[in-house]
Amino acid sequence: MGNSAVSVNEVSHHFGDFSALKQVSFRVEQGQTMALLGHNGAGKSTLIKIILGLIAPELGEVSLMGAGQCLSSRERCVRLGYLPENVSFYDKLTGEEILTYFAALKGVSKAKVATLIEEFGLGYAKDRQLKTYSKGMKQRLGFAQAILSEPDILMLDEPTVGLDPQASQFLYGKIAELKRTGCAVIVCTHELSLIEPHIDMAMIMAKGERLALGDLNQLRLQSGLKAELKCDGLAQVVKQEQSLLNLYQDDALHFELEQQEEVVRCLTSQYGKFDFSLSKPGLTQIYRHYMGRDMESHIGSEQASRIIPKESLLTRLSSQFLKTRNA
Numbered sequence: 001m002g003n004s005a006v007s008v009n010e011v012s013h014h015f016g017d018f019s020a021l022k023q024v025s026f027r028v029e030q031g032q033t034m035a036l037l038g039h040n041g042a043g044k045s046t047l048i049k050i051i052l053g054l055i056a057p058e059l060g061e062v063s064l065m066g067a068g069q070c071l072s073s074r075e076r077c078v079r080l081g082y083l084p085e086n087v088s089f090y091d092k093l094t095g096e097e098i099l100t101y102f103a104a105l106k107g108v109s110k111a112k113v114a115t116l117i118e119e120f121g122l123g124y125a126k127d128r129q130l131k132t133y134s135k136g137m138k139q140r141l142g143f144a145q146a147i148l149s150e151p152d153i154l155m156l157d158e159p160t161v162g163l164d165p166q167a168s169q170f171l172y173g174k175i176a177e178l179k180r181t182g183c184a185v186i187v188c189t190h191e192l193s194l195i196e197p198h199i200d201m202a203m204i205m206a207k208g209e210r211l212a213l214g215d216l217n218q219l220r221l222q223s224g225l226k227a228e229l230k231c232d233g234l235a236q237v238v239k240q241e242q243s244l245l246n247l248y249q250d251d252a253l254h255f256e257l258e259q260q261e262e263v264v265r266c267l268t269s270q271y272g273k274f275d276f277s278l279s280k281p282g283l284t285q286i287y288r289h290y291m292g293r294d295m296e297s298h299i300g301s302e303q304a305s306r307i308i309p310k311e312s313l314l315t316r317l318s319s320q321f322l323k324t325r326n327a
């Protein structure tokens with residue numbers, strides 16, 4: 001499977017007789033950020049748990065930094081950072097105590113803890129118990145925890161929920177810094193327009209299946225969604241130019257992305273139209289296209305009775321770290 005940071009190959013998984021993942025494959029290279037998108041219950045968290053080694057997939061393979069599936073060997077050689085969807089730490093500990101605890105588990109110095117606390121604007125609250133923290137403060141602490149060990153692979157589940165716009169920008173700035181060091185980042189989110197400028201690629205999932213995968217341009221092409229071009233005097237041009245007539249609707253030209261060069265060349269070189277606005281489908285439009293009109297029915301397909309009680313993933317990760325270290 002090569003030496004991608006994350007390589008997921010034909011992974012399938014069931015919970016009882018429910019098929020949560022169906023032959024999902026993708027790769028994320030070092031220094032790349034991938035958005036993992038899908039409706040509630042699409043299988044995103046299950047996939048993340050499989051990558052983390054918390055769930056063993058029934059079928060398929062996962063390889064991290066070129067290393068195979070075995071959790072203990074993976075833990076020894078790959079630095080993983082993880083921010084779960086609902087950050088749940090021990091709420092009687094202070095912010096500083098929590099980061100110090102995770103630093104000890106990950107073999108990170110206390111000095112790094114102090115630096116991160118300041119960087120994340122939590123210095124004023126470091127001695128306060130977590131139960132006094134706001135949602136955004138907990139989220140910042142969770143993110144600091146996830147990047148403590150300068151991870152090779154960072155997985156973030158809804159990282160910007162509860163963050164104000166400034167804190168979200170700070171978080172994406174941090175992600176950009178980590179990417180420059182070669183860190184591969186996978187972000188599960190429903191905040192599509194927020195994440196769009198920060199990703200190299202996206203995977204869209206529904207009902208446990210991969211619907212689309214690629215960078216924005218590849219997703220635009222795969223979706224068949226059209227670009228829209230507007231300019232003054234377009235109606236006059238279209239009257240003279242038969243090749244553009246079929247593309248003309250509601251005062252604009254609508255065309256496949258492959259046709260863009262041809263359309264623009266025609267307008268500029270034959271009609272001297274250099275002042276035009278061109279809009280391409282964004283991630284939100286692409287996502288809506290794939291989700292179709294029955295998005296609501298996906299949301300309704302959650303079956304609460306199947307859900308096994310969730311204990312804190314961080315707690316489980318910590319105990320696995322401890323087991324590995326003590327092995």
Ligand SMILES: Nc1ncnc2c1ncn2[C@@H]1O[C@H](COP(=O)(O)OP(=O)(O)OP(=O)(O)O)[C@@H](O)[C@H]1O
Nearest residue numbers: 015020039040041042043044045046303306307308
């Ligand atoms: N431990 C479990 N036991 C039984 N079913 C489960 C379990 N975990 C997840 N599922 C089911 O698997 C499906 C995928 O769940 P998952 O949490 O991966 O979705 P998701 O895409 O992360 O959703 P969300 O956006 O709501 O977080 C859902 O139908 C869910 O009910």
